[in-house]
Amino acid sequence: MRRILLASLLAATASIAGAASTPKEQLMAPPAGARHYTISSVAGKHGDIWSWTMPDGRVAYRMSMSLRGWVTETDELVTLAPDKRPAAIAIRGYTDSGDATENFDVDAGGVAHWKTAVDSGSAPFAARRYNTYGGPWLASEMDVNALVAAGDKGVDLLPTGHASIKIGQSMEIDGPQGKKTVKLAFITGYGFSPSPVWLDGDNRFFGNAGVVALLPEGYEANGPKLKDIQDKATADMVRDVAHGFLAPANRTPTLVDHVLMFDSVAGTYLPDRAVLISNGKVAAVGAAGSIKAPAGAVVIDGQGKTLLPGLWDSHQHVGDDWNLLQNLATGMTNYRSPGSLIEDALSIYKRRAAGDLLAPDGKISVIIDRKDPLAAQGALTVSSAAEAIAAVDKIKAAGLWGAKFYTSMNPAWIAPAAAEAHKLGLHVHGHVPAGMRPLDAVRAGYDEVTHINFIMMQAMPQEVVDKANTAARLEGPAKYGKDVDLDSPAMKAFYAELSKRGTIIDPTLTVWEPLMTSDGTALSPEYAPFADVAPPSVVRGWKIPGYPLFGGLTRDDFRKSFDKMVGLVGRLHQAGVRIVAGTDGYGLELVRELELYQQAGLTNAESLQTATIVPARMTGMDGRVGSIAPGKTADIILVDGDVSKDLTNLRHVRTVFLDGYRLDGAALRQASGLSGMPK
Numbered sequence: 001m002r003r004i005l006l007a008s009l010l011a012a013t014a015s016i017a018g019a020a021s022t023p024k025e026q027l028m029a030p031p032a033g034a035r036h037y038t039i040s041s042v043a044g045k046h047g048d049i050w051s052w053t054m055p056d057g058r059v060a061y062r063m064s065m066s067l068r069g070w071v072t073e074t075d076e077l078v079t080l081a082p083d084k085r086p087a088a089i090a091i092r093g094y095t096d097s098g099d100a101t102e103n104f105d106v107d108a109g110g111v112a113h114w115k116t117a118v119d120s121g122s123a124p125f126a127a128r129r130y131n132t133y134g135g136p137w138l139a140s141e142m143d144v145n146a147l148v149a150a151g152d153k154g155v156d157l158l159p160t161g162h163a164s165i166k167i168g169q170s171m172e173i174d175g176p177q178g179k180k181t182v183k184l185a186f187i188t189g190y191g192f193s194p195s196p197v198w199l200d201g202d203n204r205f206f207g208n209a210g211v212v213a214l215l216p217e218g219y220e221a222n223g224p225k226l227k228d229i230q231d232k233a234t235a236d237m238v239r240d241v242a243h244g245f246l247a248p249a250n251r252t253p254t255l256v257d258h259v260l261m262f263d264s265v266a267g268t269y270l271p272d273r274a275v276l277i278s279n280g281k282v283a284a285v286g287a288a289g290s291i292k293a294p295a296g297a298v299v300i301d302g303q304g305k306t307l308l309p310g311l312w313d314s315h316q317h318v319g320d321d322w323n324l325l326q327n328l329a330t331g332m333t334n335y336r337s338p339g340s341l342i343e344d345a346l347s348i349y350k351r352r353a354a355g356d357l358l359a360p361d362g363k364i365s366v367i368i369d370r371k372d373p374l375a376a377q378g379a380l381t382v383s384s385a386a387e388a389i390a391a392v393d394k395i396k397a398a399g400l401w402g403a404k405f406y407t408s409m410n411p412a413w414i415a416p417a418a419a420e421a422h423k424l425g426l427h428v429h430g431h432v433p434a435g436m437r438p439l440d441a442v443r444a445g446y447d448e449v450t451h452i453n454f455i456m457m458q459a460m461p462q463e464v465v466d467k468a469n470t471a472a473r474l475e476g477p478a479k480y481g482k483d484v485d486l487d488s489p490a491m492k493a494f495y496a497e498l499s500k501r502g503t504i505i506d507p508t509l510t511v512w513e514p515l516m517t518s519d520g521t522a523l524s525p526e527y528a529p530f531a532d533v534a535p536p537s538v539v540r541g542w543k544i545p546g547y548p549l550f551g552g553l554t555r556d557d558f559r560k561s562f563d564k565m566v567g568l569v570g571r572l573h574q575a576g577v578r579i580v581a582g583t584d585g586y587g588l589e590l591v592r593e594l595e596l597y598q599q600a601g602l603t604n605a606e607s608l609q610t611a612t613i614v615p616a617r618m619t620g621m622d623g624r625v626g627s628i629a630p631g632k633t634a635d636i637i638l639v640d641g642d643v644s645k646d647l648t649n650l651r652h653v654r655t656v657f658l659d660g661y662r663l664d665g666a667a668l669r670q671a672s673g674l675s676g677m678p679k
Contacts, residue, residue: 259302315582418445
């Protein structure tokens, strides 16, 4: 349903149309009086969607959005069958993932046919409803209304799946027409977890709220309030799950014996070890058979398994309770969020401490960006150096860990704001503002640079650097990256200075791999292992045609540029620059990120250190997590297989120890929307 009811937009990473896309000028223009929705966040307005009925009875939609410079321009025409199901759908234009062209129709024999940029197929239309791959988000209102009408029996979907809706609490909001009653509902069947949606007083679609909201024009101010209510409703659901896992019976002592253990500090694997976990801590570590299990302990035979410190995702924008639960299911016991809303961060900390939220533990930064149409959604937006400093003070006052600067920041504001952050003990990192190169940002006070494309900016032409708050931040490296000499004297001097300054790099290679290498014929390697255990609608959304080609470049050119990005990580590591592994995604991508580090030249153990001890040290948490040693918090994972021989065994999580609680991997997967062990 429109990429799972807006879920994908927070990871939007591309912008312009490919050659096959319908250009903006040829898309429909909304007539006067068309229904008007806006796309907005606390940072401002990001786009518009209109809907109207054509003279022939077809329903039309038009969407126009620029989210941090990534542009979507689409339209859609829907022909309704007598039973009000869409019998024909035509979508045109382009999105953050390229060509948006999609067509659906039903032939005279009652067979439905569809074709998108990533798939095509046919199936009997009887009693089923087509779930679009893309299209203007507002068109999902038809699906929501159909789910309401279907009641408890729900709706069977094409290409596959089943969805239903449950209506909950109501409230009043204010808008242009005065007070209006809206109702919170949750949809299941499209994603890993129930998706919130708001209905009007007649139980018809009203809008969506979240970090980014889709609401009728004039009702935007209600977005944060609606988000708060749906977050609390979600928290209630997740609280019940947490209480089930965090039961006293799951915190009895555990002895894991005869296991292969990863020593993250030394960067070695120790065979045939024994580890005793008790009272939330690692009580003892020794040779296999040397530790006696206390009375009432659970003893786990570790033969054929690997015991490791819990994994870190150092680029996990936490905020969704269900996603945090899924992170645990995939072995992540810690995270660093490089940008969350202050209220979301404080809620996570409070509920986790109370045992009402099953989630990894971590540190959180807040984004600061200049007030601008290209400002990051969810950012604290500022208009001067003084306001940037005040934003830093606000982050510190909230008790959070870091300040993340963004691409539209005035470069002149970075140094004073970074100085204030350092004075307050905050970590400074982020995207590199337009007009700056990464070395400029580091010299101005960055402790860390986020995303490998911004590191590649050091070698980009000035016209790319000057427009780095637009699509140029991807298109420049995609175009010129293949020709960069990673071993030139200038680049070697760059690496050396980063190393000398102690700069940390958060590459997020798995963001760029599908965009630059995919042609839409197969799932990206980061998601392929989960294809058989994730909901069908999610898997379909993972298929992307890759970033649209431009300027005579080929997909092979893009792949060569991505290879240079991978090589750049290797050169940084060789120069002594610290690397932390992050995904900027679900978190499911983490193991693939580590695989790419191996391709870059890091050893198996060095790759694994980027997701264990290195981020623990970066956040100052290494005194209690990041390694397995007596006295440390038992944030540990047990996986099937020998990780020293194959990092992909990290996906085979058998048991997660979180603050000493012994959590069954299979039960965690089921609770988080995964139907089984990934490949």
